[in-house]
Amino acid sequence: MTNLGNARLAAIAPSAIRAIHDRRRPTSIDLGMGQPTLHPDIxxxxxxxxxxxxxxxxxxxxxxxxxxxxxxxxxxxxxxxxxxxxxxxxxxxxxxxxxxxxxxxxxxxxxxxxxxxxxxxxxxxxxxxxxxxxxxxxxxxxxxxxxxxxxxxxxxxxxxxxxxxxxxxxxxxxxxxxxxxxxxxxxxxxxxxxxxxxxxxxxxxxxxxxxxxxxxxxxxxxxxxxxxxxxxxxxxxxxxxxxxxxxxxxxxxxxxxxxxxxxxxxxxxxxxxxxxxxxxxxRAHHPWYVAQRQVLLDAAGRNGLRIIEPQGSFYSLAALPEAWSNSEAAADHLLERYDVVTIPGAIFG
Missing domain, CATH: 3.40.640.10 (Type I PLP-dependent aspartate aminotransferase-like (Major domain))
Known part of the structure; x- marks a missing residue:
């Protein structure tokens, strides 16, 4: 970021999550942003x-x-x-x-x-x-x-x-x-x-x-x-x-x-x-998330994907397959090869 005078602000990198989100296509399966897909109560x-x-x-x-x-x-x-x-x-x-x-x-x-x-x-x-x-x-x-x-x-x-x-x-x-x-x-x-x-x-x-x-x-x-x-x-x-x-x-x-x-x-x-x-x-949306969580756990079990069972929220961290050395490369591959948007775990620490 250009330093316009506030060096602290200029030193903060742009959001990597937003950058990944901006690369998604209309056809993408988006598992990236923390954005509910349900509609609110009117x-x-x-x-x-x-x-x-x-x-x-x-x-x-x-x-x-x-x-x-x-x-x-x-x-x-x-x-x-x-x-x-x-x-x-x-x-x-x-x-x-x-x-x-x-x-x-x-x-x-x-x-x-x-x-x-x-x-x-x-x-x-x-x-x-x-x-x-x-x-x-x-x-x-x-x-x-x-x-x-x-x-x-x-x-x-x-x-x-x-x-x-x-x-x-x-x-x-x-x-x-x-x-x-x-x-x-x-x-x-x-x-x-x-x-x-x-x-x-x-x-x-x-x-x-x-x-x-x-x-x-x-x-x-x-x-x-x-x-x-x-x-x-x-x-x-x-x-x-x-x-x-x-x-x-x-x-x-x-x-x-x-x-x-x-x-x-x-x-x-x-x-x-x-x-x-x-x-x-x-709590109106809670049952839907319970069902979605179970779908995730069942699919991970069938396909040998090691994930940490979520205790809350709508996130889940998955272990990288041995073929991948870092989460950024894995996320890039999923997007470019399979049109699936994910967030690299390394972004968070």
Missing amino acids: EPFEAALAWVRDHGSPYAPPGGLPELREAAARIYGGHFHAAPSNAAVLNGSQEGIFLAIKALCEPARDHVLITDPAYLSYARCCELEGVAHRAVPLSAHDGFALHADALLNAVTPNTKLIIIGSPGNPTAAVMDERELRRLARGLIERKGPPIYVVVDEVYRELTFTGKPYPSLLDHYPNSIGLQSLSKSCALTGLRLGFFFGPTAVVDAVTRAHSLIMLNVNQFAQRVALEILRDPQRL
């Missing part, structure tokens, strides 16, 4: 449009509609962040990643811990802010499971923030309840300034463990939750997300959000409010 849009007919489309409060914050905190805030003051409405959970780093980290002093592999934006948002980040390696041998000890052992006096995804992108791993408790206990017992943990939970409605979803927001007061309707409700284009955390953190994030975005558009918030009034809508 009723919430109709209800939002009816509201606009009656009230127009005014600005919304910087932190979001009070009734939407209340509903979101009640459903997703967990034990520690269940009040409306613990919630903010943002332009997608992606904004929450960036604003958590901006609000909490001093570039000259603080470090951020990120798992490897992980969603690319965690590291890129750190780089954009000039905040150092360190990788905590995960292992394919145990399904890229998140272990509390690995995270706690990586903490240094400069660690201010830990960012994890559960279910993970691209790992599809869900952090075990016992590991969450160990992580919370270890951070609480640690002396010094608080360490905040951002948990990207945008795939929590798409889990396949057969158990209730375990959330760090139930166990750690300095947790920060990111949530969205993009994946669970096939609303990636709505660009609406939620940020949950201690009130002081939410206030700081809201101030930054108001300077950058002013607010989230009224119509999107009205759609979200209608969805959260009937929380069963959040």
Whole structure:
């Protein structure tokens, strides 16, 4: 990228996922982008449009509609962040990643811990802010499971923030309840300034463990939750997300959000409010993903493809056949030879 003056921005490489996506053809079988193919429920849009007919489309409060914050905190805030003051409405959970780093980290002093592999934006948002980040390696041998000890052992006096995804992108791993408790206990017992943990939970409605979803927001007061309707409700284009955390953190994030975005558009918030009034809508697509997951597992078994069984999300990591030395070459071959779009695992770490 051309350096127009901001060297940090210029140093961030363009999205490799987007570059692969742009190479797809009309005939391609697209297994690349994290884009649901299901259509969303139209009723919430109709209800939002009816509201606009009656009230127009005014600005919304910087932190979001009070009734939407209340509903979101009640459903997703967990034990520690269940009040409306613990919630903010943002332009997608992606904004929450960036604003958590901006609000909490001093570039000259603080470090951020990120798992490897992980969603690319965690590291890129750190780089954009000039905040150092360190990788905590995960292992394919145990399904890229998140272990509390690995995270706690990586903490240094400069660690201010830990960012994890559960279910993970691209790992599809869900952090075990016992590991969450160990992580919370270890951070609480640690002396010094608080360490905040951002948990990207945008795939929590798409889990396949057969158990209730375990959330760090139930166990750690300095947790920060990111949530969205993009994946669970096939609303990636709505660009609406939620940020949950201690009130002081939410206030700081809201101030930054108001300077950058002013607010989230009224119509999107009205759609979200209608969805959260009937929380069963959040799981409406889950049975379809369960069936798709089983199709994948059956096909992999029949064809000798080694994959890590997804515990959540709609991703799966497959082991490279011995003939291939790297995932980039394999993905390129699948696209050029078979017209199948995939994402190389190496992109994520």
